[in-house]
Structures are given as C-alpha cells and as structure tokens.
Amino acid sequence: MVEKWLVALQVILAAIGVYQFTLSLFGIYRKKKHKEYEPKKTFAVLVAAHNEEAVIDALMENLKTVDYPKDMYDVFVICDNCTDNTADIVREHGWTACERHNPHQRGKGFAIEWMLKKLWEMPRQFDAVVMLDADNLVSPDFLREMNNDLCSGARVIQGYIDTKNPHDSWITAAYGVTYWYCNRLWQLSRTNLKMANFLGGTGMCFENQLLKDMGWGATSLVEDLEFTVRCVKNGVNPVFNYKARVYDEKPLTFKASARQRLRWMQGHFTVARRYFFPLLWQSLKERNLAKFDTALYTITVYTVLVTFLLTGYMWVDAALFNGPNFPTLYEYLPTWLAVVSVVATCAAFILALILEGVKSWRVYASLITFPIFLLSWWPITFYAFFTQNNKVWSHTEHTRVVRLDEVHGKQVS
Known part of the structure; x- marks a missing residue:
C-alpha cells in the first residue's frame, strides 16, 4: 500500500512539472504593441x-x-x-x-x-x-x-x-x-x-x-x-x-537570502492551508482554469517539500541500504525521459535569459552556482514547515544605493 502511495506522489509531482513546463512555453512569444492612453488616472x-x-x-x-x-x-x-x-x-x-x-x-x-x-x-x-x-x-x-x-x-x-x-x-x-x-x-x-x-x-x-x-x-x-x-x-x-x-x-549574502526565503515559505504554508481547497472546489465547479492554476500555485510549497522528502529518502536508501528498495516512477518510464526532463529544465532558464536580452557574461557564468541556490529551497522549505506558525516579520536590511542610470547597464557589462 505504501509503495502505491509513493508512486502516486511521484506521478502527481511529474504531472505538475509537465503542466508548468507546458505553460512556460507560451511565454516565448511577446506582443510588441498595446493600446496607449493619455494620462487620466491619479x-x-x-x-x-x-x-x-x-x-x-x-x-x-x-x-x-x-x-x-x-x-x-x-x-x-x-x-x-x-x-x-x-x-x-x-x-x-x-x-x-x-x-x-x-x-x-x-x-x-x-x-x-x-x-x-x-x-x-x-x-x-x-x-x-x-x-x-x-x-x-x-x-x-x-x-x-x-x-x-x-x-x-x-x-x-x-x-x-x-x-x-x-x-x-x-x-x-x-x-x-x-x-x-x-x-x-x-x-x-x-x-x-x-x-x-x-x-x-x-x-x-x-x-x-x-x-x-x-x-x-x-x-x-x-x-x-x-x-x-x-x-x-x-x-x-x-x-x-x-x-x-x-x-x-x-x-x-546566503544568510540574508535564506532568512528572506524562509519568511516567504512560512507565509506560503499559511496561504495554502487557508485557500487551496476553497479555491480548488470553486475552480472545478466553475470550470475556471485561472482559478485552478492559482490554487495549484498555492501548494507549490508542498510540492517542494514532498520532492525534498522523496529525494532525501531515495538518497538515504541508496547510500545505506543499497537501494532502491521502493518503486520509482523511472521503472515505468524510459531512462532517456529523465535526461530530457533535466535538460529541458536547465534550458528553460537559459532560454529566458536569451529572450530577455541579457548580455552580461557574468550572469551566464553565475549559472554554474545557480543549482546550489535552487537546491537550497529544499531545506529552507522543510524548516519552514515546522515553523510555519511564526508570524513575526523578519526585515531584510537594504544598503545598496543604486541610481537608475547605473541599473540600465547591469545586463551588458
């Protein structure tokens, strides 16, 4: 029974991943013009x-x-x-x-x-x-x-x-x-x-x-x-x-970033608990894709948490018990599919930089350490789950004084 639940969780996570990736493809196109109005609103x-x-x-x-x-x-x-x-x-x-x-x-x-x-x-x-x-x-x-x-x-x-x-x-x-x-x-x-x-x-x-x-x-x-x-x-x-x-x-710094992202994840858990099911039922009743998509976004924090737990379980099983000793989704899918999914995910970030016209070599070089940043969301989310009742606002100190003319050259140098 437990094995079936593990496979079911993997299927759900994979389906959500495919859904989000498919949606992202619609961002490749950008309409260049939109209607302009004379100043009217205060x-x-x-x-x-x-x-x-x-x-x-x-x-x-x-x-x-x-x-x-x-x-x-x-x-x-x-x-x-x-x-x-x-x-x-x-x-x-x-x-x-x-x-x-x-x-x-x-x-x-x-x-x-x-x-x-x-x-x-x-x-x-x-x-x-x-x-x-x-x-x-x-x-x-x-x-x-x-x-x-x-x-x-x-x-x-x-x-x-x-x-x-x-x-x-x-x-x-x-x-x-x-x-x-x-x-x-x-x-x-x-x-x-x-x-x-x-x-x-x-x-x-x-x-x-x-x-x-x-x-x-x-x-x-x-x-x-x-x-x-x-x-x-x-x-x-x-x-x-x-x-x-x-x-x-x-x-x-990583410390300041982790503290900021911990606050985000703590708050995200609160919103998920409060709004996911009401919004999901409403979306199904009204057949409203926008509401379904928003409901799905509220539980992103849980998908990150479950992915972390499943991955951690797999690593521990492989390291200590010569695993895998539980069924994985990859047993039912061709190996090349896993490789394609990883490559596609990485390519999406590079594609976004190209589409946004980012020319800075330093930004592209930062992609080497970018996976560390992404993986750090896992322990942060895990800790946020156990501290989600914390309602104390943690202030992020700002010290970097930059003028707009300096900002405009940031993607070029």
Whole structure:
C-alpha cells in the first residue's frame, strides 16, 4: 500500500512539472504593441519602509523623474516603527511621511492596512494605489503603463520586477536569473493565455475602489500572494505589465537570502492551508482554469517539500541500504525521459535569459552556482514547515544605493 502511495506522489509531482513546463512555453512569444492612453488616472504611491535611511533617498529622487503629470500622483511613505531618519529624508524631498508606531503588529501587511485607512480619510481621493518598497527604483514610464492598463479595464496590475544589483554576489545573480525566468516564462505565459498573474510584493497597482470594496486584509507574511488569491476568488484576475519596470534590491549574502526565503515559505504554508481547497472546489465547479492554476500555485510549497522528502529518502536508501528498495516512477518510464526532463529544465532558464536580452557574461557564468541556490529551497522549505506558525516579520536590511542610470547597464557589462 505504501509503495502505491509513493508512486502516486511521484506521478502527481511529474504531472505538475509537465503542466508548468507546458505553460512556460507560451511565454516565448511577446506582443510588441498595446493600446496607449493619455494620462487620466491619479495615483497614490505608497512606499513601505522600516529604517530605510540608507536607500530611501534614491527612490524619493527617482519618483520625481517619473514621466507623468506631477499633479496626478503623490507619494506617501509608511515609516513603520522607524527609529532612524527615514521620515526626515522623505520630507526633505517634499513627499509625505506617515509615521506608524505599533510594536505588536509589525510587518508590511499591517502597515499597508493602516495606511489605506489613512488614505481614504484624506480630502483628495485617488483613482489607484501603487505599492513599492523603499529599496526600489521604477522606470520613467511606470505610471503611464499603469494608466494604460487601468484605462483598458484592469483592476489589479503587477509590474515587471527586475533586480538592480545582479552583479553584487552569486546570490544576487541567482535572484536575477530567477526573476528574469519568472517574468518571461511564468508571468508573460499567463498573460498570453489570459490567466491570472501573481503579485510580487512590489511594483503593484490596485484600483482604489476595488481596495475599498474588498478591503486589504492581507496581513500574512506573504501579503502579495494572499491578496492575489483573494482577487482570483472574487473573479478579479491580476494582469502583468511587461513594460512597467520596478528594480528591487536583492540580498547580498546566503544568510540574508535564506532568512528572506524562509519568511516567504512560512507565509506560503499559511496561504495554502487557508485557500487551496476553497479555491480548488470553486475552480472545478466553475470550470475556471485561472482559478485552478492559482490554487495549484498555492501548494507549490508542498510540492517542494514532498520532492525534498522523496529525494532525501531515495538518497538515504541508496547510500545505506543499497537501494532502491521502493518503486520509482523511472521503472515505468524510459531512462532517456529523465535526461530530457533535466535538460529541458536547465534550458528553460537559459532560454529566458536569451529572450530577455541579457548580455552580461557574468550572469551566464553565475549559472554554474545557480543549482546550489535552487537546491537550497529544499531545506529552507522543510524548516519552514515546522515553523510555519511564526508570524513575526523578519526585515531584510537594504544598503545598496543604486541610481537608475547605473541599473540600465547591469545586463551588458
């Protein structure tokens, strides 16, 4: 009986892998043109910040250079439990610093919920809300692109999350490869198939009325995924804007990266427990592929965990008991199929870099250490499973000050 369950698990994991790989192929094609509109929508740009005096200056400068009428957007920085000069720097640039002090409800989700209530009490009401992180930079056309999508009927929009420091370390390079892959062969493929895209925590835009109707309510450790699922459940599919770039600072060290990814996985387990089955039943009842795809994404954390456990079991069995002593899927499939699947997976990342026009030899050289980064998700996810009830937000310290003109040369050198 146990042997049958082991084979069944392997079949399910293989089916999910084939499904995701097939979807990724639809990201190869990119439509070059889309409808453009004159500036019509007004924006409240919210920036979540906790002790970000080292990097906030660059973003405040950057937002002054956005190619959009200055009277049609305003910037509000949420200085969440700050003990440094973040608020003073924001005010020096003429933007609004909103100071929040609540040591019992720490984290981005709580800060955003607090800020939205403040925003809705203000005399001026905006058409849409953009959310950024303090370490970000945005492309000059960012708000114009958000305006285009809003005028086209979109209500929730995710911009293209890029990295501003891919050459700092092998870890930042790994993040860069991951995000280029996800933008091209994950997000864009779902755009081409008219399915729901996934919010990435920054570079997000929301119709103000939708936020008022739904409420924020996303206070888990992965507020972006939680709000994505709530939107899809309510029939609102987030869209992806390929041209609206937001540049994010990635952790420099493996330790900082592991801590950040542990928080993501802890929060992912929470969202999976809360939303997978309701969304799955809803997708089957409505025969809605977008909802099914989103439900499947919520349990990605479990597929990573099960893959790790099965692989670990196989290695231990082979090393200590001269295995395999349990049935594997490969017994029923030709050997060449396993080789093809591994090669195809590796080729997908290289293809994504080529499609995205990455020319930096250092990025391609980083592919040598990239498998270490991928494999490190396994123990991180395993540990997250046993600590998933942790609700304490772990702040990622940002120190890398980069200006937009420096970012533009990152893929070439």
